[in-house]
Amino acid sequence: MEAATLLDYVVSSNASSLASGRTNNIGLIIPALARWFFSAAVEGAQHALMRHGYDVTLYDLSGEGAERDRVFDLFLQRQRIDGLVAISLELSASEVQRLLDLGKPVVAIGGPIEGIVTLAVDDAEISRLATQHLLSLGHTQIAHVGGADRFDTNFHIPTNRHVGYELALRNAGIEIRPDYTVTADFTIEGGYHSAKQLLGDPRRRPTAIFAACDEMAIGCILAARDLGLSVPRDVSIIGIDGHELSEFFGLTTIAQYPREQGARAVDLVVGQLRPGGELEPTANLPLAHDLIVRTSTAGPPVPD
Amino acid sequence: MEAATLLDYVVSSNASSLASGRTNNIGLIIPALARWFFSAAVEGAQHALMRHGYDVTLYDLSGEGAERDRVFDLFLQRQRIDGLVAISLELSASEVQRLLDLGKPVVAIGGPIEGIVTLAVDDAEISRLATQHLLSLGHTQIAHVGGADRFDTNFHIPTNRHVGYELALRNAGIEIRPDYTVTADFTIEGGYHSAKQLLGDPRRRPTAIFAACDEMAIGCILAARDLGLSVPRDVSIIGIDGHELSEFFGLTTIAQYPREQGARAVDLVVGQLRPGGELEPTANLPLAHDLIVRTSTAGPPVPD
């Protein structure tokens, strides 16, 4: 051992893997990278893996259908990884099966996904909470800026967040107005344009908006400003995520913690890899969230 | 081959690597991930690598000193990769040497770095151009929001961008005022606070600001708004990057293209890996940039 240290000897990972069957490498599959949530989750996962001595191989599914298949059929098959973390992916049944067929630990962030151990915030519940926050402040005209349907094919957040919104309204005995739900593409710009439509029409202006993510919520704040409306005096806005910009914009939000989520998923995978570290084949573990009240929400405007 | 296809046979990458010495895997070293430029560059590199059939292993250096050393001493030594792409890293001489000692193709984005093939925008030149844009509109009181020194340890952009700014002013025969250069941390929030100081003091308010990146420039725009100043009527603002939010904010900027840069770096590495694909040991290849004039810059305000 002394001599090895002296010579800066490092085991060849290939020879070691071939002989032992362990690769010291974990795969991360993500729907895209250049988005706050995903890159933060990857960052958290990467650090945790490094601490465990694992390398991390990235598989980005943002390509077209054929490229996506190639990940499952080629890249994931070459025995390069000991386990897998899937982040915010909406997987088809056949894709789930192919992951399970690898015979390696798989943990997903965001779910539940049938047959896979998942970590997930309860999207319906946090959306209900966000909406209830607005209700508790006295709002009754609450609009929702949700995700467009086509995003459901990647990760099924939008639907569940919409469900929680309607649930909260229904519980409060408030009529659900179809024209109070608009969709956008999860970006600041998308939220801006949606909020312009919502707030610009004096016949239907809501007093509060619940946006399905902070980036859209920030777009809503900017749209309100450009319409000469004051936040929160004229309109209250709440988001979800705890995005790095949310504090700067004074946005009330339900924070979740992608770095910690990534690290926790990694710990679960690595734990299963250790001798004796089996896990029940399927489970959906809840993830922490916090309501962070800032300056973008207040009671509804008092009528003149 | 038919039988292989039929059986969904995929070569074991470890066995193949051990026998051939090729791993079909490229390493990406980055200073951090959760920033627009880096995640976009990684995305571009990842897609290009996938097309070439390569896996990608991520090494994030955002950890502390010991973690950083571990990347060079352990992770990069285990013969897992055929080549390396380093993104926007400020490397010590010893780190450069350790990369070269791997005996594998290394291409860096951002440079120049002594001894390594680099792709780089000419930071001094694009900063000069940005400043000259403001000069050509008639501005003479031009401030600079630059990067704080401590960021130089990761990537040396700030210094070079400041150099270009001063060069343009000097060429125009304009006195360089020390109080017109302030620093921030490359974030929207940082730019906001710096611009507040710069624009809030009536005794020294500049008529234009050149920010060293778009995120800080966007912070400047928001600060101007909050001070009741109109952009560009009262103050012109220009950034660098072509950030995804720059269009939304009407920001004039010098765009660069991290996705393409990542893809190009990958092509260079993969090209060297192909039989007969040698490259001169060191070179600094220029990268494309474009001045994109939007609505955040105009002539200086006319005195009352």
Place this chain on the structure above:
DNA sequence: ATGAAAGCGCTAACAA
């Protein structure tokens, strides 16, 4: 405890 050797699944060089 320490040492010897088989073999992990391929690639590449060589023989036929």
Place this chain on the structure above:
DNA sequence: TTGTTAGCGCTTTCAT
């Protein structure tokens, strides 16, 4: 062209 085999650098089992 097609077939054969040594050996890549380790891990693990088995014998000492």
